[in-house]
Amino acid sequence: VIKRGSPFEDRYIPEPNSGCWIWLGATNNKGYGVLSRKINDKWKVVLATRFSYERRHGAVQSGLCALHKCDTPICVNPDHLFMGTKHDNTHDAIKKGRMHHGERSGPAKLKREQILEIRSELVKGATHSSLAVRFHVDRSHISRIASRQYWPSV
Numbered sequence: 200v201i202k203r204g205s206p207f208e209d210r211y212i213p214e215p216n217s218g219c220w221i222w223l224g225a226t227n228n229k230g231y232g233v234l235s236r237k238i239n240d241k242w243k244v245v246l247a248t249r250f251s252y253e254r255r256h257g258a259v260q261s262g263l264c265a266l267h268k269c270d271t272p273i274c275v276n277p278d279h280l281f282m283g284t285k286h287d288n289t290h291d292a293i294k295k296g297r298m299h300h301g302e303r304s305g306p307a308k309l310k311r312e313q314i315l316e317i318r319s320e321l322v323k324g325a326t327h328s329s330l331a332v333r334f335h336v337d338r339s340h341i342s343r344i345a346s347r348q349y350w351p352s353v
């Protein structure tokens with residue numbers, strides 16, 4: 200974990216190719232990053248995306264939520280976020296095919312080209328967790344690709 204000195208700043212890593220900030224902290228049951236903040240002397244759980252957006256762009260109207268321009272629900276880069284309603288979010292997800300394929304239901308089948316890409320990213324120093332997020336698989340899956348338990352011939 201990179202120490203930048205705040206509960207938000209210490210909990211993400213920038214992903215060099217996409218520019219996504221990969222949230223490493225806690226997530227809620229929908230897979231979105233969350234953090235605790237003390238507001239009026241009470242601890243409240245807030246969405247990391249909303250926190251990040253407001254920090255950069257100012258307060259968000261109630262009823263709106265921070266949505267992703269990128270395809271990475273766990274990304275907290277304020278430049279990848281925009282404000283919309285939950286309806287926009289659902290609409291967006293359907294458009295991108297996420298609802299039908301259940302992005303998080305299990306490791307997607309990776310293609311040979313993706314294995315090559317993962318291996319080349321590993322050589323360049325990409326972390327297993329950032330690759331896991333990018334390719335929508337478990338971190339253990341990336342480890343097995345790295346150690347050539349999976350795809351030994353590629």
Ligand SMILES: [Zn+2]
Nearest residue numbers: 219269274279
């Ligand atoms: Zn992003």
